[in-house]
Amino acid sequence: MDQHLQVFITVVEKGNFSRAAEELHMTQPAVSQYIQAFERTMGTKLLDRTNKYVRLNKAGEIVYHHAKEIIGLYSKMHYLVDDLTNKTSGPLTIGASYTFGEYVLPHIIVNMKKEYPLITPSITIGNTKDIAELMLAHQLDIGIVEGDFNNKQLSIEPFAKDHLYVVASPKHRLAQLKDELSISDIAEETWIVRENGSGTREAAEKLFKLGKIAPKDLLEFGSTQLIKESVEAGLGIALLSDWAVRKDIENGALCKISIKNSTITRDFSIVLHSPFQTKALEVFLNMVKEK
Missing domain, CATH: 3.40.190.10 (Periplasmic binding protein-like II)
Structure with a gap:
């Protein structure tokens, strides 16, 4: 059965029978026979076919999702033994x-x-x-x-434990201030944050809640590296991990902004x-x- 699952997964991911046959080092008729036998076993059609492509139908989507899990577990079992x-x-x-x-x-x-x-x-x-x-x-x-x-x-x-810091460009006006700031002092700044679902975004939300602020100018980027580049260019400020900014701070590309009572850590x-x-x-x- 594992061979039928592997053929089915390959056909789905390659998008047609000929490319799947090439990937599996099989003939196209053999691949078709495997799929037909698998569909008979499942009791329903799993793929919508044309001359140019194959696509999953609703039943096929269910089978594909679970087939990936089964193959993963099957392989893991072999390696454990x-x-x-x-x-x-x-x-x-x-x-x-x-x-x-x-x-x-x-x-x-x-x-x-x-x-x-x-x-x-x-x-x-x-x-x-x-x-x-x-x-x-x-x-x-x-x-x-x-x-x-x-x-x-x-x-x-x-x-x-991971420590996070507010960072800005060395040319940013906040970087020129020597006194320790309060969170309210940076509420009006442009904040660059990660997307929802990110641990870094979660930490930023925790900082906002801690300081009882709701930044109005919020830019959402899907990459830490993109955020660092944007902060360095002066687009705004961000809360980032010590691991992510350590080298940038050492080489002068970014600087930490000292904020009172704003220690943010995470696991x-x-x-x-x-x-x-x-x-x-x-x-x-x-x-x-x-x-």
Whole structure:
């Protein structure tokens, strides 16, 4: 059955039978036979076909979603069994929210590859909400998220604290002020924030609530790097992680704005779905916790 699922997934993702056949190193008639047999097993058509493409119908959408989960679990089962007798190796699918994924994770991966070259990591970067959804769909072995996150279906373990700071361009008028500011002093500034669902956006909302302010000029960008570039260019100010701005502050591209009683911290948390761990995942977990 796993072969039928794999053929079905490949046809859907490639968009037609010929490209799927090429990907699977099969003939097109063989791919068609697999799909027909699979549809008979499911008791209904799963694909709408034309000469140029195939598309999922409503039943197909349900089957595709669960097929991805089944294949992921099936592969994980094989690697867990294989780990009992072989060296630490195999694929490791990692999901991380932007701050950890872009500024911390690369250093961990470098060290892991030096010590365990047979592990092949695959990394997905998204906001906390995106990573949680992929974990629930069994598309990731591990997720690392930021901020206050809870889900009864997932195991969530905070492992590190992250400090966030208000930053501005060195040329910004706030950067010229030597006195410590109150949060109300920066309420009228243009704030550049991440999208809803982001841990960094959650932290900014916490700061606004703490200072009882409601910034009127709010720009929403979907990338921490884009926010940093925009702040450096003088477009506005932002609340960003120490990990994200450390180098920029050291080289003078950004500067911290000192705000009274505005210490904002959040947790980085490890998210797991299954109690069973491959050796590759165990190795990665240990390295994350030692970081």
